[in-house]
Amino acid sequence: MVSEESAATAPAATPPTLLELSTYLLSRTGKAARGRLAERLARRGLRLWDMAVLAALADFGPHAQRDLVRRLGVDPSDMAKVTDRLAADGYVERARDTADRRRVSVTVTDAGRALLAELRAEARAVQDEMLAPLSAAERRVLHDLLGRVHAHLPGAP
Amino acid sequence: MVSEESAATAPAATPPTLLELSTYLLSRTGKAARGRLAERLARRGLRLWDMAVLAALADFGPHAQRDLVRRLGVDPSDMAKVTDRLAADGYVERARDTADRRRVSVTVTDAGRALLAELRAEARAVQDEMLAPLSAAERRVLHDLLGRVHAHLPGAP
DNA sequence: GAGAACTGTGGGTGTCAACCCACTATAGGG
DNA sequence: CCCTATAGTGGGTTGACACCCACAGTTCTC
Numbered sequence A, B: 001m002v003s004e005e006s007a008a009t010a011p012a013a014t015p016p017t018l019l020e021l022s023t024y025l026l027s028r029t030g031k032a033a034r035g036r037l038a039e040r041l042a043r044r045g046l047r048l049w050d051m052a053v054l055a056a057l058a059d060f061g062p063h064a065q066r067d068l069v070r071r072l073g074v075d076p077s078d079m080a081k082v083t084d085r086l087a088a089d090g091y092v093e094r095a096r097d098t099a100d101r102r103r104v105s106v107t108v109t110d111a112g113r114a115l116l117a118e119l120r121a122e123a124r125a126v127q128d129e130m131l132a133p134l135s136a137a138e139r140r141v142l143h144d145l146l147g148r149v150h151a152h153l154p155g156a157p
Numbered sequence C: 001g002a003g004a005a006c007t008g009t010g011g012g013t014g015t016c017a018a019c020c021c022a023c024t025a026t027a028g029g030g
Numbered sequence D: 001c002c003c004t005a006t007a008g009t010g011g012g013t014t015g016a017c018a019c020c021c022a023c024a025g026t027t028c029t030c
Helices: A004-009 A022-043 A048-060 A065-072 A076-088 A110-130 A136-152 B004-009 B022-043 B048-060 B065-072 B076-088 B110-130 B136-152
Strands: A092-096 A104-108 B092-096 B104-108
Touching: A022 A048, A022 A110, A022 B022, A022 B110, A022 B136, A048 A065, A048 A076, A048 A092, A048 A104, A048 A110, A065 A076, A065 A104, A076 A092, A104 A110, A110 B022, A136 B022, A136 B136, B022 B048, B022 B110, B048 B065, B048 B076, B048 B092, B048 B104, B048 B110, B065 B076, B065 B104, B076 B092, B104 B110
Parallel strands: none
Antiparallel strands: A092 A104, B092 B104
């Protein structure tokens, strides 16, 4: 008898055992969100970290590379590669800090800000796509709850 | 003088530009959830798919491997590896389907059910850890909202 | 100044997920 | 029967991600 009518009537339902776990839902929807955004960024030859770096620079002004590392929690070596690519494409400028010449000060260019604006629009598009089943009020509630969960995670003191 | 007070007063705040994106929060919290659960499973030598397979078998009874593939949306080749490991550890049993001998019917063993119960407990522990800042009522709301978002994703018709 | 400490870089490693292809065994249609 | 399709398997590839070490240049401390 095998999987009989279960496959016919309910074609590929997710196991309730998993659905009842918020951990699972969080992980699954999060992965979808990440994947979709990453895919849109990839079309422009960008990665998620690129957007994060641009956002940090736009929000808080120029950073020494070392500060970007601490703020975003990336490996210094990886950050070097990110800023390298962003600089090559003209989205940021790097300059030796005249006071402490070990440091490299990173600044967003106008092109970088313009790019960031587009990326935010992409992110909102993903959001609209994914949160389609929720009303505006529900989306605000979800955002608020997620924000509090996020604030509680290690890495955002 | 260094990066002065920015590093001192606000040590590594996440850029608001990112925080205002639900996409970002979803992706970040989801990654944390996934990572923590995966880490607990790894201590037992298991991966996330192992748990998903056990859950599917426990919830819906024996599956032909091909049905597991469709239900969970994994590559057939990868599913073979998962059931192989689970069978080696005695959590599932595989048997050729006598009606259609191409098929391999997979069944959970008692050991598998016992393991799944432990894994669910682990998942709830992660949940309690991550959702600590939320009240019980808020957790229910979050779960409900995420459930609706999840149901709307492609892959769960 | 001499040695310790720090910044950025380059290069490399290990893991993981997600595919993809080729192959065997079996089934079903004409 | 032959031919096509399907189920499972084995093996290998790819890309992202996170880490780690070694090194050059610079600064700081004593």
